[in-house]
Amino acid sequence: MQTEIARTDNVNASRKTFLFYIENIRAIAIILVVLCHLSLWSRINPDSVSWVGYHLSDATAVFVFISGFLFKFLADKNGFSFFPYIKKKILNVLLPYLLFIAFATVIGLILKSYEHFGLSPIPFSIWSVFIGGSVIAPLWFVPMIFLFFLSSSLWIALSRHKFFYIFTYTLILFSVFSSRPYLNLNPFFSFLHFSGFYAMGILMASDLSQPAPKVQSNSLYMMIICLFLYFITFLYFLHNPTHEDGFISNIFKLNIIQLGKIFLILFLFLLTRKYLNRKIPLLSYIANISFGLFFVHGFSLVLFGYVASRAQINNIIAYSLSELLISFGLSILIIEIIKKITGQWSRYVLGC
Amino acid sequence: MFWVVKIIFTLFLISSFLIPANAETKNKTLTFLIIGQSISSNCNQKKFDPEFGVNQFNIDGNIVKAQDPLIWADCQGGSLWIPFGKKIITDNLATEVNLLPIGARGTKIKDWLPSGRAYPKLQKALDLIINNKIHIDYVLFYQGSSDIGTKPYLYHSMFLQLHKIVKNRIGFLDWIIATHSRCFGRTDKDIANIQKSFNSIHFYTGPDSNSFGDEYRFDGCHLNEQGQLKMAMLWADSVKNAIDKKKDIENETLISYFKHIKL
Numbered sequence: 369m370q371t372e373i374a375r376t377d378n379v380n381a382s383r384k385t386f387l388f389y390i391e392n393i394r395a396i397a398i399i400l401v402v403l404c405h406l407s408l409w410s411r412i413n414p415d416s417v418s419w420v421g422y423h424l425s426d427a428t429a430v431f432v433f434i435s436g437f438l439f440k441f442l443a444d445k446n447g448f449s450f451f452p453y454i455k456k457k458i459l460n461v462l463l464p465y466l467l468f469i470a471f472a473t474v475i476g477l478i479l480k481s482y483e484h485f486g487l488s489p490i491p492f493s494i495w496s497v498f499i500g501g502s503v504i505a506p507l508w509f510v511p512m513i514f515l516f517f518l519s520s521s522l523w524i525a526l527s528r529h530k531f532f533y534i535f536t537y538t539l540i541l542f543s544v545f546s547s548r549p550y551l552n553l554n555p556f557f558s559f560l561h562f563s564g565f566y567a568m569g570i571l572m573a574s575d576l577s578q579p580a581p582k583v584q585s586n587s588l589y590m591m592i593i594c595l596f597l598y599f600i601t602f603l604y605f606l607h608n609p610t611h612e613d614g615f616i617s618n619i620f621k622l623n624i625i626q627l628g629k630i631f632l633i634l635f636l637f638l639l640t641r642k643y644l645n646r647k648i649p650l651l652s653y654i655a656n657i658s659f660g661l662f663f664v665h666g667f668s669l670v671l672f673g674y675v676a677s678r679a680q681i682n683n684i685i686a687y688s689l690s691e692l693l694i695s696f697g698l699s700i701l702i703i704e705i706i707k708k709i710t711g712q713w714s715r716y717v718l719g720c
Numbered sequence: 721m722f723w724v725v726k727i728i729f730t731l732f733l734i735s736s737f738l739i740p741a742n743a744e745t746k747n748k749t750l751t752f753l754i755i756g757q758s759i760s761s762n763c764n765q766k767k768f769d770p771e772f773g774v775n776q777f778n779i780d781g782n783i784v785k786a787q788d789p790l791i792w793a794d795c796q797g798g799s800l801w802i803p804f805g806k807k808i809i810t811d812n813l814a815t816e817v818n819l820l821p822i823g824a825r826g827t828k829i830k831d832w833l834p835s836g837r838a839y840p841k842l843q844k845a846l847d848l849i850i851n852n853k854i855h856i857d858y859v860l861f862y863q864g865s866s867d868i869g870t871k872p873y874l875y876h877s878m879f880l881q882l883h884k885i886v887k888n889r890i891g892f893l894d895w896i897i898a899t900h901s902r903c904f905g906r907t908d909k910d911i912a913n914i915q916k917s918f919n920s921i922h923f924y925t926g927p928d929s930n931s932f933g934d935e936y937r938f939d940g941c942h943l944n945e946q947g948q949l950k951m952a953m954l955w956a957d958s959v960k961n962a963i964d965k966k967k968d969i970e971n972e973t974l975i976s977y978f979k980h981i982k983l
Contacts (some may be wrong), residue, residue: 410917411873484892485921486970491978499974551921553973612919616972682874 387441388647389640394434395651396636398658400427402665402695405506407673408688422605422625428509429543429629430636432562435513436569439520440527441576450521457517461659464719465510468663469497476503499553504666511555516566527570536571540564544627547618557615565633572637587638594635601628659719660703668699750814750959751855753845753893754793754801754821755832755882756862758942759900759929761823762789765938766945767798774805776819781852786819792845793821800948800955807956813963820845820854828866829878833885846889858959859886859895860926864911865903865941872910879918894966896958898926903941921969924962927954 404424412420473496476482481503482492492502501508516523526532543564549557605624612618654661672694681687707714714720754760767788776786784791786805788798805817822845824831824838831838849856867875883895897918901911912930919925929951934940936947943951970976 410876485975486892487975487978488981491981495974495978550969550972553975557972614968614972617968 389645391655392640392644392651395654397430429565432565433569436566437573440570440573463716472503506666508552512558515559536567539567549615591638594631598631664699749816750857751818753856754860756823757827758825760862761793763795764798764943768802771806773809773816781848793823794825800952803952862898864900868908872914896924896926900929902930926958
């Protein structure tokens with residue numbers, strides 16, 4: 369009886385506590401995403417598949433993991449009902465996306481980006497909304513993540529199955545032995561490729577509601593092991609520095625970058641849970657605007673590219689500093705201005 | 721309602737795996753614009769005889785049979801493009817090959833940009849293409865050894881400028897980019913990596929010229945007959961790979977579904 373009470377208390381406590389560590393991981397993830405998209409790396413290191421690319425690329429995996437984690441955590445905490453859930457996602461995610469993709473598509477039409485893809489304007493416009501990243505590359509993420517939202521009932525049902533962990537391991541294996549679709553322009557293939565990370569997030573959240581979560585035991589040792597394995601995969605990558613996109617052509621081929629991301633995510637999860645489970649103002653702020661930063665930074669980088677090509681900045685330090693300033697600083701400024709203008713409606717415009 | 725959403729989702733998922741029927745007829749003629757330096761020109765050892773179906777454009781834009789030395793390219797020796805054209809035909813990629821090789825010896829990539837010494841030649845070729853309504857299928861880019869020592873990011877940037885110049889005049893074309901940064905015993909790995917890094921819907925990987933040892937070269941840089949024949953094969957294979965890869969990309973990114981819609 370007492371064990372039962374303690375178990376319930378533990379479960380309730382874990383559900384009531386704000387997950388500062390998840391907030392902090394979210395901030396780290398968006399920083400990695402923005403850094404990954406900077407062109408300064410190709411100036412510092414001309415190799416297309418470089419050590420920088422290994423560490424920074426596929427930061428999306430971290431976001432997908434967090435998405436799965438929060439989905440399960442909040443579903444267990446508040447209960448889950450599909451229609452209220454999808455309505456919330458339509459308002460907070462799809463609506464801002466449609467605003468940004470409309471703007472991006474108009475830019476694409478003006479710049480005749482449709483010629484680049486061999487399409488005429490109207491099919492290009494429809495296709496752009498469907499796949500997201502035709503003009504502003506990072507927007508590919510939203511059509512994919514929306515597929516996770518649409519399949520939420522399925523994920524909830526699966527997560528309650530006693531063999532969900534086997535399903536998760538299978539999906540993780542698939543994520544490690546597949547690649548993104550070409551140019552990230554197929555949300556279905558992206559959904560399949562990143563499913564392992566989403567399932568991993570759900571599994572970790574499921575584990576938390578246990579009386580003695582596995583993640584809590586020996587977390588320091590697990591952190592060290594994860595970091596060590598991440599380093600090993602990095603060394604393997606340095607000796608085999610090739611990676612190609614293309615979902616169909618790379619099925620069942622080892623994706624060493626994603627394998628490393630598995631260990632990195634586990635390491636970050638354990639590290640932040642053990643040592644950073646508290647409010648850190650800067651990370652908290654970045655986490656709160658992460659969706660807005662995600663939407664806006666692509667536009668900032670396109671603007672920077674245009675300005676940099678006109679200004680012909682050759683000094684590597686000047687180039688790097690200005691790109692960092694534009695990508696983060698200008699993006700944050702735009703976000704704050706939009707939030708000021710739209711007030712309580714900012715969530716439907718920016719996602720934050 | 722929920723079942724409707726699930727069915728729609730499932731149909732979309734399945735549709736990703738469907739390969740659309742190819743509504744285009746087979747391309748019987750392939751036309752190549754070849755930009756590069758001496759190795760892409762008539763500066764190689766063996767002069768090849770004409771081959772049936774392998775043609776070139778003369779100065780007026782008329783199609784004539786291709787014979788070394790090719791009209792538009794520098795030097796008076798041989799090129800690799802006639803055996804290349806023959807291989808394209810024997811591989812059933814086309815029944816006819818038209819060549820416009822405008823290589824200029826010793827050119828750095830900046831020489832192809834405004835105020836560069838090869839820029840007038842490039843513009844003259846682009847004028848010819850526009851005035852004669854020539855449809856170019858591929859740009860074969862075979863340059864780099866003159867840029868040994870050039871900063872990689874500058875090479876990257878200048879290549880994109882060159883691409884933009886061509887694009888602004890004759891539209892988006894598919895480029896096949898060779899790895900070539902080796903000459904007279906020197907190799908620039910950074911330039912080679914940059915050349916290999918170009919990878920998008922319009923950039924495809926060409927042959928690795930750096931892998932050719934001195935047994936394929938007659939002067940330590942340019943190709944002997946064996947080298948010309950082998951490089952021709954590799955270029956033809958690169959064209960085939962580019963055709964296949966483009967089809968894969970367009971199917972995977974769902975472009976092929978939307979391409980048939982003409983609105």
